[in-house]
Amino acid sequence: MIRPHDSIIVQTLGRFLIPVVQIFGLYVLFFGQFGPGGGFVGGVILGTGMILSVLIFGHGASRSQIAKNMLHGDGVGMLIYAGIGGVCMIGGGEFLNYANLEIPGLEDAARRSLGIVLTQIGVAVDVAVTAVSIVFSLSAEEIIEDSING
Amino acid sequence: MIFPFEIPLLLLLLVTAAGAILVKDLMSSVLLLGTYSFFLSLIWAWFGAVDVAFVEAVVGAGLGTVLFLLTLFGTAPKDTRLRRPPPSLVTLIVFPLLGVLMLYAASDLPGFGDPNSPASTHISPTYIERSYQDTHTPNVVTSVLMDYRSLDTMVETVVIFTAGIACALLLRRESK
Structure with missing residues (x-):
């Protein structure tokens, strides 16, 4: 189990730094179509923000509750990704052929662009949950079992 | 073609890699490994592979x-x-024999950025030409990863998911 950090410098800096890290993660995730970045890196940065809050404020802090609740979402990212593929099949095409997403008023290229955004969100959710989950597995076995079971 | 920036970067890479192996303290070894990843990401960025450099910096130097x-x-x-x-x-x-063999094989590799190398004549030109009009995505790397090779990326996501599940199953102990 990780206890809160003693130093007030670390705590104050963490309070300031964690939102910045999260916003940067979202920026990297959604800017991946126009520059370097994408779902994988954005997910890792989002997960790292949660890990930072766990390392600084400890497992019990209210700030770490988001990270703890995220563990229930294991597999949601996969569901989003494969679900997009399924929706493409419903639209009458191949698995993961985004041009068959049935959204009226969009041409093929715009549909494929939208499909890339949605699948990147899936990858980001999956990677972020996995990163937080591995950190919790390494650091707090009893705590996490209690919070999930009880 | 040798860039003047490459030599100090490669030297730092060699020094940190050797240091991570040779140092006696595990903590120092871990920190040196992070430094190694950081220098490696600088080299990727220098070669123009910015996405790879980003992943290397975030995962290798940060999360790892x-x-x-x-x-x-x-x-x-x-x-x-x-x-x-x-x-x-x-x-x-x-x-040392393996190293000599690899150096010998490396002399047969195509030059850096060679337009006639097999990697840049097969399907890459098609991707680069058609990526924007097909997907409206300026970053070709993203459009290849998430659109043209989407099924591969999905299975990679499955790999990450499986890694997380395996860690949870192996490392989390039963509650008392």
Whole structure:
């Protein structure tokens, strides 16, 4: 189990730094179509923000509750990704052929662009949950079992 | 073609890699490994592979170091010093031989950025020409990863998911 950090410098800096890290993660995730970045890196940065809050404020802090609740979402990212593929099949095409997403008023290229955004969100959710989950597995076995079971 | 920036970067890469192996303290080894990843990401960025550099910096220097440190804190709080036996005779013979073989093979590789190399004549030109009109995505790397090769990326996501599940199953203990 990780206890809160003693130093007030670390705590104050963490309070300031964690939102910045999260916003940067979202920026990297959604800017991946126009520059370097994408779902994988954005997910890792989002997960790292949660890990930072766990390392600084400890497992019990209210700030770490988001990270703890995220563990229930294991597999949601996969569901989003494969679900997009399924929706493409419903639209009458191949698995993961985004041009068959049935959204009226969009041409093929715009549909494929939208499909890339949605699948990147899936990858980001999956990677972020996995990163937080591995950190919790390494650091707090009893705590996490209690919070999930009880 | 040798850039003037490459030589100090490659030297730093060699020094940090050797240091991570040779240093006696596990904590220093982990931190040196993070430094190694950082220099490697600088080299990727220098070659123009910015996406790879980004992943290397975030995962290798950031997340990997945190996971290594947590493992160290969780397993061996006191005894983190290493004792290494001297290398055996087979190691001393085989590894220099392997290095010579790889250097010999490297002389046959196409030059950096060669337009006639197999990697840049097969399907890459099609991707680069058609990526924007097909997907409205200026970053070709993203459009290849998430659109043209989407099924591959999905299975990679499955791999990450499986890694997380395996860690949870192996490492989380039963509650009392």
